[in-house]
Amino acid sequence: MLDYPGDCGAPHGHTYKAEVMLTSDSLDDMGFVLDFTELKSSVSNWVNLHWDHGFLINDRDRELQIALGSLQRSKVFEFHNENPTAEVISKYLFEVLRSQYGDLVSKVRIWESPNQYSEYVATRE
Secondary structure, three states: OOOOOOHHHOOOOOOOEEEEEEOOOOOOOOOOOOOHHHHHHHHHHHHHHHOOOOEEEEOOOHHHHHHHHOOOOOOEEEEOOOOOOHHHHHHHHHHHHHHHHHHHEEEEEEEEEOOEEEEEEOOOO
16 A cells, blocks of 8 residues: 555555445336346456456556556556555545446445445445
């Protein structure tokens, strides 16, 4: 994590878990807000394509970009001017899912460990 003074400043990994909350005042003919099979497939496909088994980095971290660029087998996802904290990851995934499902997506929670998470929640207007 760029400019972080502690141990988390060094490249390291996590096994994240994502939760997506949906909100609606109506159900479809099958009784769903959204079929979870569709949601799970969509989220899994996006995460697998962009983040899974990859390095999530701040695009200003030139040292890490150079190091990862020297590897033949690496997948890198760059956050624009942001460190890949659980907070940033939850916000980003929220925005991706909002672009697909609109206001049905009300919250995204990212678990960084079994007892720590961050969530990004839709603002009420």
